[in-house]
Amino acid sequence: MRRAYLTICVLFLSLSAPAAPVLADQVVVPVLAPITGFLALEGGAQRNGAILAAEHASKRHNIKFQADVQDTTTAPDVAVSALKRTLKNGKPPGVLGPILGSQMLALLPIADQEGLPILTISGTAKLTELGSVNVFRFFPGDSVVKAAHALFATEQVGMKRPAILFQTTAYGQSGRSVLVENLNRLGVTPVYEEGLSPASKDLSAAIAKAASAGADGLLLHLHAGPTALVIRQAHELGLNLPIVAGSAMHQPTTAALLEPVMLKGVCAESGSAPAAEVDGPGKAFADSYRARFNTEPDAFALAEYDAVGMFAKAYAAGSNSAATMRAWLSKNPYQGIAMSYVSNGKGDMAHSAVIVCYDGVSHNARVARRFKDGAWVN
């Protein structure tokens, strides 16, 4: 039995050991991501996007970039420890921060104290409202995607009395608040709103109450599992209400949980939708991502890919310190795969979104509308 324990301990230590030190001629790109825990799906996409971007940037710039990925789980203190560990090896020109807003909020004071740029794909609105000069957000914040969400639901789908189901987490409450503001701006007031715990296993009561309140459509701002559960249960209840969901629904893994027929009339907002692209750079990215990781890419992977791409371009242009990296990211535009990025002075780099819709006969989404700077561009 002692031998069994010893074997387990050795195995555990070998799995948790720090990554091998990188060579001196490599440019280490620190990537903090929630690889384990309830955001592992998004964290995994973040990791994959960073690794692929580092590989591609190495060829493009003839500089060896190496993504050094550290697991932050989902606790703010673990993210802080990961950043401090990174800083122990010397201050890098920048760090790719975790997607989780509460972790990013915990990291910002350290970044400001150290003068360290943090590139993030977290959508939490507050991140770029705190006056930090060190945060650079490569995923459209709630102010962008929820504007597209509200506009599509009211103008394109024709919802006049929507109901909103949102997550009770910080992510859910932030999105719900911006969504309601945008609906009100369009002259629409939700007839029903309810916050749902991510742990809840039956959401039929909330759906039924929304229908009873006279809702003519459902607006969702939920994580992947609850999004699929609402769509499944709304279908089973036979409500036939149009649904415009949050970005979780653009993920191919979410669609895979449902029968295609359940997806009829379902659309979703997202920063981008690489798996739904049929040509151009988006399709090329999706193909190389599938070949590299044997899985479908999502908007988070692509946003991280673009963030690392901009980091690498800045480095190749001579920004090899935190101060020069911050200055470069603040002033220069960057043409990524998902969109063009430029800071609005607060660190918001991404100003575009897409709406994808499902046809009810397959799991494949198609891009229905593209949104930029507050208006449709196609």
Next chain:
Amino acid sequence: MDVLSFQLLLNGLVLGSGYGVLALGFALTLRAAGAVNFAHGDVATMAAYGGVVAAAFGATGVMAITAAAFLGGVLGLIVAIIAWAPLHRRPVEATFIAAIALGIVAQNSLTVGFGGAPRALPAIVDGGWHIAGVYLSAHGALSLVVAIAAFIGVATLLLRTRTGLRLRAAAEDPEIAAAHGLPVIGLAIFAFLLAGALAGLAGAILSNQHYVTPTVGAIYILKAYIAATAAGWGRILPTALVAVGIALFETIGAALVSQAAAEGALYLAFLALLAFRPEGLAGDIQGRRV
């Protein structure tokens, strides 16, 4: 009763069938081995992923669920061998920590192996029925049947068979049972195996309509623990029934107030029960609890 109420009742029962089978296994190890198996939820999760893998290789819903139950039994055995057998004579906290540690290893292994995306098991049988405005999936109906069969099976084993009598005797006083020649350790390990199979079955039932993620076991174990405490420590069938009640409370309570308020009310009710009837609804059979 209107159509909506009946629909919610039905949904609660279907969800409760999964919770009930899960709690049944948790209470079984509690009763037969005196062990609080905090890895029970993670056994259910890992077994459900086994079903997902089986389905990826072409297994039907029935085959995937059978595979999950089988894998659950094996995992229950592993938990017993690693986290219970070498530690059961140590302070009781040692087995808790060992089980929790195994659960965390399981969660992280699943995350590394499968990623964090939710997965769904195939239904036992596809399709369903809309009857007078109420929907019942074939999977949901069969989940109820499977749960009732599991309740009856475990009750029969414990109350009507010699093995059940031995299990109960070994649990109630291991030293006297051992003095009478009963293989106390072997019986406890058998209880872990059976409980693991029940966890696998529950994980598979729940993972069709409610999906499975690497960390969902933490939610499952919380429900099972509350059910075991509320029912009465070591009361097997009452624990399963209370677990069904928790599912009904969550579903119907969400309709009466809101989902968040119903969840809060559930825990308040639990606290009130602990305050006014700490031995649980059916009484504390073990005379000790954690």
